[in-house]
Structures are given as structure tokens and as C-alpha cells.
Amino acid sequence: KAGVTQxxxxxxxxxxxxxxLSCSPIxxxxxxxxxxxxxxxxxxxxxxxxxxxxxxxxxxxxxFSGRQFSNSRSEMNxxxxxxxxxxxxxxxxxxxxxxxxxxxxxxxxTRLLVL
Amino acid sequence: DQQVxxxxxxxxxxxxxxxxLNCDYTNSMFDYFLWYKKYPAEGPTxxxxxxxxxxxxxxxxxxxxxNKSAKHLSLHIVPSQxxxxxxxxxxxxxxxxxxxxxxxxxxxxx
Numbered sequence: 001k002a003g004v005t006q007x008x009x010x011x012x013x014x015x016x017x018x019x020x021l022s023c024s025p026i027x028x029x030x031x032x033x034x035x036x037x038x039x040x041x042x043x044x045x046x047x048x049x050x051x052x053x054x055x056x057x058x059x060x061x062x063x064f065s066g067r068q069f070s071n072s073r074s075e076m077n078x079x080x081x082x083x084x085x086x087x088x089x090x091x092x093x094x095x096x097x098x099x100x101x102x103x104x105x106x107x108x109x110t111r112l113l114v115l
Numbered sequence: 116d117q118q119v120x121x122x123x124x125x126x127x128x129x130x131x132x133x134x135x136l137n138c139d140y141t142n143s144m145f146d147y148f149l150w151y152k153k154y155p156a157e158g159p160t161x162x163x164x165x166x167x168x169x170x171x172x173x174x175x176x177x178x179x180x181x182n183k184s185a186k187h188l189s190l191h192i193v194p195s196q197x198x199x200x201x202x203x204x205x206x207x208x209x210x211x212x213x214x215x216x217x218x219x220x221x222x223x224x225x
Contacts, residue, residue, distance in 0.1 A: 042217035045212065098211045101166070103164075
């Protein structure tokens with residue numbers, strides 16, 4: 001089985017621009033979660049999608065949004081980029097989502113640099 | 116408000132010795148705990164987990180201990196090997212959330 005894939009792997013943008021990141025989950029997985037990782041902050045939960053519905057959301061401003069398609073692929077969009085948005089963005093897929101006993105499978109991440 | 120804390124940003128251990136990584140949590144609603152390992156330029160990979168109804172789970176060289184009264188869990192790696200050098204994250208699951216610690220960088224010295 002192919003793993004979780006994320007595109008692009010690296011991205012450089014300037015302040016004020018917007019960016020769209022893509023995540024393809026493992027085949028058969030219906031849940032996709034997005035995380036932001038910055039040095040010393042661990043993984044900060046952005047949101048989770050399950051069967052095209054946003055099921056849970058972290059404490060991020062409305063500039064961060066996402067969606068999931070019928071094939072479970074997911075996109076994350078960040079509008080009006082700020083310098084502080086520079087981070088590694090990880091997506092994870094699983095069968096049932098953020099429930100006890102479920103293992104999240106992570107992609108390699110997209111490293112975003114905002115100048 | 117950090118609900119899951121890993122207070123040691125880094126840990127250095129001699130090859131062959133025991134590595135002990137610690138994690139504390141504050142929310143009693145968490146009912147499942149996981150450890151993930153992350154190498155540079157890769158996403159985290161699942162290592163081991165434990166349900167809140169247990170106090171120990173073992174998988175080869177890896178053992179996780181849970182002390183619910185202290186809201187504390189630890190990951191023991193015995194014996195430590197060079198390939199164990201990585202960042203280790205603990206995560207707590209509950210109420211459709213997965214809350215992560217900031218990670219501990221483990222360095223195994225030859």
C-alpha cells in the first residue's frame with residue numbers, strides 16, 4: 001500500500017500571499033488530519049476531515065482552512081500569509097480518525113517558508 | 116495551556132543503556148496515549164500505545180508505562196541503539212482530539 005503523500009514538499013512564499021497544500025491519504029482511509037509543526041512547539045492540530053466533513057478544529061485563525069474531496073484527498077489553504085506561518089505542515093490519515101486505538105499515518109510534510 | 120508536556124527537550128544516552136522519555140498530561144478525559152518517533156525530513160511514525168485501562172504495554176525493546184494517578188507516562192527503550200536517535204513525541208487521545216507534546220530529542224552516543 002502506498003503511504004500518505006503530500007505535495008509540494010517545499011514551498012517559498014511572501015507575506016500576504018496564499019498557499020494550498022495537498023494530501024493524499026492511504027487508500028481506504030477516510031480521515032485526514034492536518035498539523036503545524038514549529039521548533040519547540042510540537043505538533044499543533046489544525047483540523048480533521050472525515051468523509052468530506054470537518055469533524056474537529058484546533059485553535060487557528062480563519063486564514064487556515066481545508067477541505068476533503070470524495071476520494072478522501074484533502075487540501076489545506078492558508079490565506080494572507082504571515083512570517084509566523086513558516087513551519088512544517090503535516091497531514092495524517094487513518095481509518096476512523098481521532099478515536100482511541102486508531103493509529104495516525106503521517107506524510108513527509110510540506111515545509112513552508114514565508115519571506 | 117499545554118495539556119501534554121514533555122519537559123526534557125533533549126536526552127543523551129549511551130548505546131546499550133536504557134533510555135527513559137517522560138510525558139505528563141493534565142486532562143483526565145484522555146483515554147489513550149501514543150508515542151511517535153520522528154526522523155528529520157520525515158513525518159512521525161507510530162511506535163507504541165497504551166490504553167488508560169492498562170498501566171504497561173510492551174513491544175520488543177519498547178515499553179510504555181502509565182501512571183494515571185500522577186497523570187504521567189514514560190517510554191523505556193532497552194537497550195538503546197544508534198538508530199533510536201530521533202525526536203520522540205507523546206500524544207494523548209480523547210473526545211476526538213489528539214494532543215501532542217513538544218517532543219524530546221533522543222541522542223544515542225556510541
